[in-house]
Amino acid sequence: MTPGRGLVRYAGFAAVLSAAGLPIYIHAPKFYVDTQGVTLAQLSIALFALRLFDVVQDPLLGCLSERTREFRGSMVAGAGAIMATAMAMLFAIPPMLPPIWWFALSLALLFSAFSFLTICFYAQGVARAAQTDGNHVRLAAWRETGALIGVCIAAVLPTVLTGTGAPFLWYALAFAAATALALLLMAPEWSSRGTAPRSTGLRTVLSDAVARRLLLIALVNAAPVAVTSTLFLFFVADRLGAPGQEGWLLLLFFLSAAAAVPAWGKAAARFGARHTLMAAMTLAIVAFAFALPLGTGDLWAFAAVCIASGAAVGADLSLLPALFARRMAVIAPSAADGFGLWSFVNKATLALAAIALFPILKASGFVSGEQNGDLALWSLTLLYAGIPLGLKTLALTLLARTGKGIDV
Template sequence: MGQGLPRYAAFAAVLAAAGLPIYIHAPKFYVDSYGVTLTQLTFALFLLRLLDVVQDPLLARLSAMTASVRGPMAWGAGAIMALAMLGLFAMEPLLPPIWWFAVTLAALFSGFSFLTICFYAQGVAKAAAMGDGHVRLASWRETGALTGVCLAAALPALLAPTGAPFALYAVIFAAAALLALWAMAPEWSGRGTPPAATGLGLVLGDPPARRLLLIALANATPVAVSSTLFLFFVEDRLDNAPAAGPLLLVFFLSAAAAAPLWGRAAARWGAWRVLMAAMVLAMVVYAWALTLGAGDTWLFALICIGSGAAVGADLTLLPALFARRMEVIAPGAADGFGLWNFVNKITLAFAAVTLFPILEASGFASGTENAPRALTTLTLLYAGVPLGLKALALALLARSGRDLKQETSHA
């Protein structure tokens, strides 16, 4: 276990609990508790997502410029994140509810994004100090992150008997965040503190780094598309709305269980080859999903296991390959991971902007009896589009194979 890697897993778990699960929990909480309308939420979430995407390069610059005082900066960002979570769920709004929702979420995601960039940049220095241990560190980190997602997704339901599950969730999160920051303190201030980065231009001017960013864009978009449509697919295509929560948990648990196995496989056969195999697995799973219809819930559970396992490879191996390249060209890595975050987040914005208008044009309406044409459109968007995008990502990875194998065979 040594070398402080459990610290990275624990910190990743806390960060993950402030990410995707909040998009699941917070909107429904504000609708149920304060009567916020879906139209208000849609507009607020669009603006928040826009802010979240465009601020990452700026936060990356801030992280690079303050690398010498990363410990205090991390404590400050962590405190903002914890207080924002408490404000979001554990206190009455001090503004009209939709404005309070927007302000607290903006603070939460700003702290989350800054810490994520610092955390991944610090991981580059950590892996270098371990002797080229990028995949090993990524396996610990992403297993922790996926475990955090599972816990955060399930915790409000487990706390429901208390009568105030979200308030208690916020308190637990704030305490866990402070604990994780304390545990990471030796890493922020240790000998592994990275040097200052040299700017976005250096990263974008490097052909292997550009190729990896392009692969990440093509590879993350299928997950963004299928994640955006997951609940609709289960409720309307499979006709089994109550199964959505358990199936989502199966997906995340499969990703968490698979992440360390992909790491071990990469250590034996190389990250590039193993990532290719994981992409092929994802394509098989998406192709299978195209054949499903009403009542195929158990078959879809198998698909969730396969797709979750494939995502475990995406989250573990691609960042490790990118971190390995950052070690070579920009050891500070903050600017690089600012771009990495930007690329991954822009896919969610793309999914939100394009998918729903296409569904609406097909006549689809969630929770109602839909015509075959609308259900076919839903299936093609949920599985067919990701299948094509995954094939594109696989082709880009295969085309870049010679360089990536040489640069990352020991990642």
């Protein structure tokens, strides 16, 4: 198999995985609030419990991926089938339990399958990078560009399908078809693992100072995305007073991220991944600061925020995993255990966002879709832009104080 063809397969598989990732955090909560009468308080508790379960299971799924790697093709096919079924349960099948319980069951299945597939996929990338010119940054650029294209499609598809009368039903069906195609095309990759040694376990990763620092940076750096993805729809509809405009703004954000990935890759090749990532973090900080004073009617100003913050996310998604993958290639080449931990720290922020954000909004008097007072709207703004600004500044500080030895 030629390296180029393999990179295209990675991009396609990443597109499907991304369609089961971030858009679910954006679409699913509001879908259940609007169509099933689930309250923000119920969502907060359910999402926290689900994210906690998801976070705890990731290191275990990493171990499972490593222990079953001789059967990885079959394991991936089974996980893909579970993921597609769970998506149908979430959006296409009427709840067979009280809506909040059906929501929780569907997402538990979806998260578990998604997590296992993601760990397998990123671990496989460490082996594939050794066969690819440009190594980890080049592979990451293809993979994350594909992922962002998948996010763009998934983010806007429900809006595009509104005219069908059942947009999320068709969304779930389209996702199932795309999953089947991606599994078919990616199948040859799972048997080409080379001669990478078996993992020596989580202790090897956790005992390495560089790996620990990268995991900490990933934890802090993922938090702004967790916050903004959770609150994006509410910010556009209620703070900007622009309900119905969410679709094209999401598309603008993710298209900006996808378009920026190749540029960040070229910059990393010239200036180093670490310095390039620091520049992207600075851009994100400026974007969040610009979002703080926005209010009703500031739609075009927010579009500029989406472009800038989206471009910054393109670097986060491509360069930071490439740095970690490069380290795994040195200390734990099979990488499944390492990426189990990587997935763990990235998702921990989503659990914290789920339990913290909605109760704060409720305490401020915020009600989605209703007339909200100044306190409620400013609380929404500070949560959406203020907290991410502070967290991004902390992530930049940690990366700046990290030695050059982490660079690709």
